[in-house]
Amino acid sequence: MSMTQPQKATTGELNKLSEDEIALYDRQIRLWGMAAQANMRSAKVLLVNLGSLGTEITKNIVLSGIGHLTILDSHIVTEEDLGSQFFLSKDDVGKSRLDAVGSKIKDLNPKVTLEFDNGVVECKNKEYFSQFDLIIGTELNKTRSTELNKITRSLKTPLYLAASNGLFSYIFVDLIQFDAVDEKIQSMKPTTIGKVSSNREIIDVQTYKAEDDEKIVHEKITTRNYYKSFEDMLQTATLEGKLNKRQLKKVSSLLPLTFTSLVSDIPIETLSQEKLQELVIQVCEKLGLATSNISNEYVEQFQRQTNTEFAPVSAIIGGALSQDVINILGKKQAPLNNFIIFDGITLEMRIFEL
Numbered sequence: 001m002s003m004t005q006p007q008k009a010t011t012g013e014l015n016k017l018s019e020d021e022i023a024l025y026d027r028q029i030r031l032w033g034m035a036a037q038a039n040m041r042s043a044k045v046l047l048v049n050l051g052s053l054g055t056e057i058t059k060n061i062v063l064s065g066i067g068h069l070t071i072l073d074s075h076i077v078t079e080e081d082l083g084s085q086f087f088l089s090k091d092d093v094g095k096s097r098l099d100a101v102g103s104k105i106k107d108l109n110p111k112v113t114l115e116f117d118n119g120v121v122e123c124k125n126k127e128y129f130s131q132f133d134l135i136i137g138t139e140l141n142k143t144r145s146t147e148l149n150k151i152t153r154s155l156k157t158p159l160y161l162a163a164s165n166g167l168f169s170y171i172f173v174d175l176i177q178f179d180a181v182d183e184k185i186q187s188m189k190p191t192t193i194g195k196v197s198s199n200r201e202i203i204d205v206q207t208y209k210a211e212d213d214e215k216i217v218h219e220k221i222t223t224r225n226y227y228k229s230f231e232d233m234l235q236t237a238t239l240e241g242k243l244n245k246r247q248l249k250k251v252s253s254l255l256p257l258t259f260t261s262l263v264s265d266i267p268i269e270t271l272s273q274e275k276l277q278e279l280v281i282q283v284c285e286k287l288g289l290a291t292s293n294i295s296n297e298y299v300e301q302f303q304r305q306t307n308t309e310f311a312p313v314s315a316i317i318g319g320a321l322s323q324d325v326i327n328i329l330g331k332k333q334a335p336l337n338n339f340i341i342f343d344g345i346t347l348e349m350r351i352f353e354l
Contacts, residue, residue: 020111040329044068046132048121048148049075049139050097052084052309053164056318057136057325062108064326070115070132071105072124073097084309126151134325136160142234142262149174149230158328161230162321166305167344169317170258172233173324173336178225179203180334186217198242199226199337199353225337228354233339234263237354240288248289253298254343255352256283261306269306276303301345313344320349 045066047054050073062069077092077100085101092100098116106114121137121144129135129151137148137159145161152159153176161172186207195201203224210216228236237259239248260276260283261268268276276299281291320340327333342349 041067043133043329046070046135048072048137051139052314053318054138055085056314057322060322062112068113072117074120084311130155134158138162146231164309164313166308169313169342171321171340173338174227180223183220186219191219191221227338233354238288253295254341256280257302259283317342
């Protein structure tokens with residue numbers, strides 16, 4: 001079982017949290033420590049688009065005590081939004097999303113500094129994005145995602161991209177390079193420095209004895225995580241050499257389907273089923289998957305649900321993404337690396353290093 005030794009906040013970190021904030025976030029501070037909460041309190045985050053998924057992410061990180069959140073969204077509320085976004089009511093149809101829900105977001109946590117921007121992401125320049133410590137993009141197509149990631153890479157700013165497709169969803173993570181520190185009780189086989197996978201390596205291991213029992217040895221392990229850009233991942237992704245034959249057979253149709261939707265220059269909802277099948281087969285070959293991994297039922301359902309948002313799926317994937325944001329801002333626990341898919345049929349969420 002992994003055990004984490006609480007971090008001690010410095011005097012400067014303590015000064016960042018008022019007595020009211022310490023009382024408000026008491027439960028969280030007990031969970032991940034004063035230093036982690038202070039790190040979150042000083043962070044500036046940008047969320048692009050406030051759809052169903054963006055709404056869930058907003059709720060989670062605002063309640064967690066993020067210091068500053070800017071939401072960038074130019075959309076107008078439609079009747080279709082009402083079934084997937086809990087902040088909205090019938091009276092909001094025709095209003096801008098931000099005008100409709102801004103006050104409700106503020107009510108979640110008055111301690112958080114909120115800014116609302118009705119602009120469009122493609123009109124924002126590098127200087128605009130440079131003011132943020134972390135950026136989350138939702139509802140973005142391949143072109144917008146690629147362009148945003150190029151900017152965040154040039155700024156060395158962490159980026160999360162996420163989208164839902166009916167019962168299915170994905171998260172892409174680019175932290176560029178991130179060192180995570182974890183602590184656990186040393187097992188019979190001590191942890192050693194070296195490569196863990198193609199994207200991760202252990203760069204440092206320190207040991208210390210438990211204060212109440214010198215027979216128990218703890219390890220403080222520093223793992224360095226390497227990330228690909230969104231564009232690079234789409235071009236070079238493969239599972240060859242990363243999974244054994246048995247594991248490859250268990251890979252869901254959802255992975256090649258999701259990749260097909262991301263790499264295709266033509267919206268998949270406009271394709272014939274035969275053409276979509278052809279593209280999915282090409283993606284399977286590129287990823288190193290057998291065509292037997294493709295389920296016709298999944299292909300039909302995935303295409304039929306394109307651009308549809310379901311609130312339960314948004315809640316799950318939004319919660320997972322938000323928790324990882326909290327972890328890296330608080331510098332606690334290893335982050336996701338680097339592509340996650342959620343299957344609302346089987347309720348499985350799998351992480352792939354691509």
